Amino acid sequence: MDTTVKSQAPTGSGTASGLQPFLHDACVVLAAPAVALSRPAGAMRSGADGFFRGDRRFLSRLVADVEGVPLAPVRTGHSDASTAAFRTVLRGVGEQTADPAVTLRHTRTVHADGLRESFEFHNAGPLDVTVPLALSLDADFAAMDDVKAGRRAAPPGVRRADDALRWHWQEWESRLTSTPAPDSVDDEGGTAVRAHYRLTLPPGGRARVDLDCAAVDRDGFPFAPAPTRRVPWSRPRLRVPDHRFPRLLDRSLDDLAGLLLTDPEHPQDTFLAAGAPWFLTLFGRDALWAARMLLPLGTDLAAGTLRTLARRQGTRDIPATEEQPGKILHEVRRTSQLLDEGTTLPPLYYGTVDAGPLWVALLHDAWRWGLAETEVEALLPHAERVLAWMAEHGDADGDGLLEYVDSTGKGLANQGWKDSGDSMRWRSGRLAVAPVALSEVQAYAHEAAVGGAALLRAFGRPDADRWEEWAARLRDRFRDRFWLDDARGPYCAAALDGQKRPLDTDTSSHGHLLGTGLLTEEESGLLARRLASPELDCGFGLRTLETGATGFNPLGYHIGSVWPHDTAIAVHGLARAGFPDEADSLVRGLLAASETFDARLPELFAGHGSGVDTGPAPYPAACRPQAWAAASSVHLLRALLGLEADVPGGTLRVADSVAESWRPLRAEGLSVAGHALSVAVDVGGGVRAETAAPVSAASRRG
Missing domain, CATH: 1.50.10.10 (Glycosyltransferase)
Structure with missing residues (x-):
């Protein structure tokens, strides 16, 4: 059975009205026209945080907690523009010495139509461990200009289906698929939910939860x-x-x-x-x-x-x-x-x-x-x-x-x-x-x-x-x-x-x-x-x-x-x-x-x-x-x-000298007229350009 509720305003949740959210400490992961923003440790809580596609926010809250356990973020890193990983230590869990025993590696991958959040726990200690993971989730479908301006617009009607993690409003729908399925899902008020998982990790064991967010956009982005x-x-x-x-x-x-x-x-x-x-x-x-x-x-x-x-x-x-x-x-x-x-x-x-x-x-x-x-x-x-x-x-x-x-x-x-x-x-x-x-x-x-x-x-x-x-x-x-x-x-x-x-x-x-x-x-x-x-x-x-x-x-x-x-x-x-x-x-x-x-x-x-x-x-x-x-x-x-190309005129110009502090220098993998171009500067300052393009590589800037 479906239930219909009213969300809070589709805006920078937690941002004072009229103030543009700050981004300087945000983790940004993107594959245009989609982008995910979060706190440095991976949580999406407030302000401009969330998963957006085509100037519309499809996920406004994603917070992972291990109930009763203090979490200590230790690293955030990007492998490329579309992927980020967050490593966290579960303090006091499965430990027999001062060394951390149980860690969480949270990986975020954005693709053009959706988002994958992977939560992998590793138990490096000698004890059996049970991890009570809880994911707090919400979708508000805020427009990007409202988020940017810190505006609280009129609240939309949002429906959540009881048998799935799904929200929709007008032409937009956010579908979340969890693997494995959560053991239970609780309402947190408004349209927010809290999904619960009970994960068992033997010594040396691993357990993983994958959450996929599909952004359904029937309105259509121009590109x-x-x-x-x-x-x-x-x-x-x-x-x-x-x-x-x-x-x-x-x-x-x-x-x-x-x-x-x-x-x-x-x-x-x-x-x-x-x-x-x-x-x-x-x-x-x-x-x-x-x-x-x-x-x-x-x-x-x-x-x-x-x-x-x-x-x-x-x-x-x-x-x-x-x-x-x-x-x-x-x-x-x-x-x-x-x-x-x-x-x-x-x-x-x-x-x-x-x-x-x-x-x-x-x-x-x-x-x-x-x-x-x-x-x-x-x-x-x-x-x-x-x-x-x-x-x-x-x-x-x-x-x-x-x-x-x-x-x-x-x-x-x-x-x-x-x-x-x-x-x-x-x-x-x-x-x-x-x-x-x-x-x-x-x-x-x-x-x-x-x-x-x-x-x-x-x-x-x-x-x-x-x-x-x-x-x-x-x-x-x-x-x-x-x-x-x-x-x-x-x-x-x-x-x-x-x-x-x-x-x-x-x-x-x-x-x-x-x-x-x-x-x-x-x-x-x-x-x-x-x-x-x-x-x-x-x-x-x-x-x-x-x-x-x-x-x-x-x-x-x-x-x-x-x-x-x-x-x-x-x-x-x-x-x-x-x-x-x-x-x-x-x-x-x-x-x-x-x-x-x-x-x-x-x-x-x-x-x-x-x-x-x-x-x-x-x-x-x-x-x-x-x-x-x-x-x-x-x-x-x-x-x-000093690169200046004139393929129609048959010339390629390079600097006649490069400052000593930049030598020796070699740049490979450049391109002119569809042909590979490399430029080398030796310790003495001699400049040499090499290309198979139909231009003269010997020209120097005068």
């Missing part, structure tokens, strides 16, 4: 899981004196595999979800940057990302979603997202100013790294539409610069990568009023116009001259509008406000301008010195905002924190512009930070700096893993090696 055990990139092997670098690279690639999703109608096209748990879906900007950073490992991910976004390219003017002809989207969700009282994003949302230029830049770079000409040519009409959008919609006021404004009053107030509402400000702390023209977006647009022109000319399409001239005019307007002076000399404004006044703050955005062709050599040097200053370089990476600005906050999302991808972009830009020492300092800073985070760099972390802390403090609500943070490890390697 599908990627094929298991197949990733669209090569696996590099790095040998270098600093052991932190290979460890960061290996862990990052494991995490990236867990973030892969596919376009359901075109399963050959994979892309990277932005991050777990909050952003486990398609974000245009994030997916493009991550794919761009991974180009030295192959072009398949770039191709899948480009095609997935091209299928959803804007075709009409729809103010409610900010769609415009040619525009590349910001994000895709199952349902609308209520971010706060004033911000509501529709499921398909186009509120971004930079995804379009980044799309064209990725297509151009993928072509140079060897993406097949047929694949490039098929995407050129989409590139032409993005370029047209840049000139007609991105530059809405016709001043030759790209700017944004939230036309709905309900969307994102800031629509660059620093999209928090307080990110655009003067040194005085006063916030900028839209429309806002970001410095880095002008650099992306310049790259898109120049790269787009190169593509059009190479494939015999018209308007190459038009876009080169457009880029030249953009350079002139940027130089005229964005440069200003302070006591330290000339520098570049972070943005222009709605009255075209330059924001006078130093920010990490300087790094996005370097190596893009927007700046002269002298201008690049001025910004390189700013990036190397202690106001921005905190010793663990780049602060997003200078320390001298009013409102600087080391734990501010975009106003003082450090974002690994942001630092990696600056590293690459500094290396391309000819400032290896400044780049090297930032590389070492991120490697130092990686030790604090067990080689799993988070979305962002605090910007207090190495002068204050021996390791960076976490930003408590940051995603970890995050696609572009993980992909940054490859971008750092590319910058260190």
Whole structure:
């Protein structure tokens, strides 16, 4: 007989209403679009804890107890992104000496459609032991945006069948299968239950309980899981004196595999979800940057990302979603997202100013790294539409610069990568009023116009001259509008406000301008010195905002924190512009930070700096893993090696020197034009590249 009860609110259970749950000490296990979060010892109790699939929570409570026995967690470890193991000692059970006798190894495995929790007890002592295991379980079907915001929404109707561990609400069902079946199941109040097991362990014996959670989703998530055990990139092997670098690279690639999703109608096209748990879906900007950073490992991910976004390219003017002809989207969700009282994003949302230029830049770079000409040519009409959008919609006021404004009053107030509402400000702390023209977006647009022109000319399409001239005019307007002076000399404004006044703050955005062709050599040097200053370089990476600005906050999302991808972009830009020492300092800073985070760099972390802390403090609500943070490890390697491919032009460039502290170095398993690439640097500094690709490996950076 079925019983129907009302659950408590489908939200971050145990979290104060309106407070975002913290994640800094969470154990995160994932296989997109599924993710499990728990306490470090494995229990799912409160806040953001639980098993989610497609932004819906299918298990909100999982706590293992041995009745009457104190449990002592001793270790948590990951074998890869989808598996974690927790080891616990049962204090005083079966012991005849001070040595522990009975232990529990709790293993969690997430797959794209469900979750397996295995509890294996081992008795290493000389006595017979009986273990009274109890599992406390519940499912609340909370939406991810409610969990993230700490909201307590209206309670849903939830049914639990008496003959199974099963919950459902609307289109969702959570089915738990236990092997062996529990000896008994008790109600714990609301929809929670407590399953009891009595396990007997002789000396040397083992006993195991497996719990499988199947997430039944009749509503349908917009994207599908990627094929298991197949990733669209090569696996590099790095040998270098600093052991932190290979460890960061290996862990990052494991995490990236867990973030892969596919376009359901075109399963050959994979892309990277932005991050777990909050952003486990398609974000245009994030997916493009991550794919761009991974180009030295192959072009398949770039191709899948480009095609997935091209299928959803804007075709009409729809103010409610900010769609415009040619525009590349910001994000895709199952349902609308209520971010706060004033911000509501529709499921398909186009509120971004930079995804379009980044799309064209990725297509151009993928072509140079060897993406097949047929694949490039098929995407050129989409590139032409993005370029047209840049000139007609991105530059809405016709001043030759790209700017944004939230036309709905309900969307994102800031629509660059620093999209928090307080990110655009003067040194005085006063916030900028839209429309806002970001410095880095002008650099992306310049790259898109120049790269787009190169593509059009190479494939015999018209308007190459038009876009080169457009880029030249953009350079002139940027130089005229964005440069200003302070006591330290000339520098570049972070943005222009709605009255075209330059924001006078130093920010990490300087790094996005370097190596893009927007700046002269002298201008690049001025910004390189700013990036190397202690106001921005905190010793663990780049602060997003200078320390001298009013409102600087080391734990501010975009106003003082450090974002690994942001630092990696600056590293690459500094290396391309000819400032290896400044780049090297930032590389070492991120490697130092990686030790604090067990080689799993988070979305962002605090910007207090190495002068204050021996390791960076976490930003408590940051995603970890995050696609572009993980992909940054490859971008750092590319910058260190000076890798620049031009397969159509028949050249592969490598650095003419690598700092002595990195020697000897060997990177194998890279890829260019579908062929293996290795780069070696000997103790004396000699650089050698080897590949079977149709390019010259002898070219050096000048």
